[in-house]
Amino acid sequence: xxxxxxxxxxxxxxxxxxxxxxxxxxxxxxxxxxxxxxxxxxxxxxxxxxxxxxxxxxxxxxxxxxxxxxxxxxxxxxxxxxxxxxxxxxxxxxxxxxxxxxxxxxxxxxxxxxxxxxxxxxxxxxxxxxxxxxxxxxxxxxxxxxxxxxxxxxxxxxxxxxxxxxxxxxxxxxxxxxxxxxxxxxxxxxxxxxx
Numbered sequence: 001x002x003x004x005x006x007x008x009x010x011x012x013x014x015x016x017x018x019x020x021x022x023x024x025x026x027x028x029x030x031x032x033x034x035x036x037x038x039x040x041x042x043x044x045x046x047x048x049x050x051x052x053x054x055x056x057x058x059x060x061x062x063x064x065x066x067x068x069x070x071x072x073x074x075x076x077x078x079x080x081x082x083x084x085x086x087x088x089x090x091x092x093x094x095x096x097x098x099x100x101x102x103x104x105x106x107x108x109x110x111x112x113x114x115x116x117x118x119x120x121x122x123x124x125x126x127x128x129x130x131x132x133x134x135x136x137x138x139x140x141x142x143x144x145x146x147x148x149x150x151x152x153x154x155x156x157x158x159x160x161x162x163x164x165x166x167x168x169x170x171x172x173x174x175x176x177x178x179x180x181x182x183x184x185x186x187x188x189x190x191x192x193x194x195x
Contacts, residue, residue: 023135023142026120028084028113031099037082037111043137046078047145047172049165052121052190053083053130055102056093059187060130062154064106067130070166071110077173081110086121086129086190088114118192128185134168134178145172148183 025039042048051067053060071081087094099112115121124133124147134146146168151160168178 023144024123025142026123028115028120030111031085031088031096031114032103032112035111037113039135039142042080042082042135043142044078045080045137047080047169048135048137049074049079049081049169050124050133050135051081051083051130051150052086052115052124052126052133054085054087054091054094054188055098056087056091057129057188059128059154063130063150064102064108066150066157068106068108070169073166074169074173075109077169079169079173083108083110083112084115084120085112086115086118086126086192089116090191090193121190122192126190128187129190130187131185132165134165134172136172146178146181148180149185152183154186 023039027036027038029035030037039048049070053063055061067081067083075081085094085099088096088099096114099114102108103112126133130150132147132150133144135142136145146164148164150163150165151157152162152164153160162183164180164183168181171178
């Protein structure tokens with residue numbers, strides 16, 4: 001009986017893990033130019049980095065320059081970056097106009113999408129800002145290759161000795177699976193409406 005229970009438990013665990021890796025398509029609007037973006041339109045990329053972030057979160061602000069530098073490094077290797085804000089419309093500091101101002105002042109060269117319904121953030125079970133999800137594409141669809149923190153030192157970039165996102169992207173460009181495939185994000189709690 002114990003053996004049967006162990007087999008069933010392992011089977012259910014495998015199903016849960018496989019389901020967690022599956023990524024469904026979504027559509028969000030870019031705050032900068034009003035264009036729609038879908039996950040599907042990135043399927044020719046080596047990887048897509050989704051950064052769930054907010055303008056008013058101090059942790060998110062600390063990582064902006066690091067994300068710009070990572071984008072500059074990896075965009076030539078067919079890796080795209082997209083910022084997603086799940087707080088637009090729920091906080092006056094998280095508005096479309098404020099996003100445009102931040103993008104312009106920082107010189108960001110990637111889309112900053114608005115998750116007004118919070119459905120995309122909920123589907124990825126995002127708990128902190130910033131939190132990254134790296135997606136890779138194959139003939140069978142999109143899957144999560146890495147999720148979690150950008151690195152292990154939000155306050156001082158130079159003191160980060162575990163560069164999770166950079167290491168994951170380097171592994172992907174070298175056709176290897178990232179290790180670790182996840183880390184615990186640190187930052188501002190995501191406030192979901194209705195919860």
